[in-house]
Amino acid sequence: MTTNPFAPLLRDHRFAVSAATLLTLPYWTSGLAKLADLSGALAEAEHFGLHPAAAIVALTVLVQVGGSLLVIAGRLAWLGASALGVFTAVATLIAHPFWTVVDPMARFHERNTFLEHAGLIGGLMLAAIVREQTR
Template identity: 55%
Template sequence: MNAAFWLARAGLCLAYVYSGLAKLIDFPAAIAEQQHFGLQPAALFAAATIAVQLGGSVLVLFARGRLAALGAAALAGFTMIATIIGHPFWTMSGIERFHNLNAFLEHAGLVGGFGLIALIALQSPAASESCTPAH
């Protein structure tokens, strides 16, 4: 059961680890992405994004208790903010609105998943340990 919980958390974190590493490897592209969304100073937002994506994922995957909950909460908060900035379906119409609404709702599901991870991690020491990979 421990391996199954860890694999579920890994599935939630996969896109964040990939994105964080891609931004770290190509920092100029990460800066350009922040500029595209009007975030200034772009380099600071790019660095913060990398830190949250990679740091939050490490905590969700390898920490227990409050630290795992902190990582999950950081990724949930980041996802909510990024989704509002990146998928403003309410300003669109037609197929563009349809695609952005779908992406918005999918990201809302990720937020819910991270919320569950945080709640499980905070339940009790036994619950936190049951979500940690076996050694």
């Protein structure tokens, strides 16, 4: 039987909080940036044809910041991770439809971004499991 030298670290609540904070970093920083630049956030929603833009931005900020806080706190982490996962799936389909891109280099980059977002969804699924087990 081998012992895991990382076991104490993996059981440390601070490690779980740090991991959840890093996993949700793209979301809560984006939500805060949208709050700091509402005109830019509204322009982004308009760019993607999302209406009403103000409601979309408000919901986006709520999901990004609120969902992140739930995952980080480990309270209702399943709800926060689910909200962020659904948001990511919808946003990725809207913003990164690599299958419609003609230029090979642009398609390559869009596909990679699409797959990175799919990986974030998987990470959020794991976070929902782990955060619920470690609280």
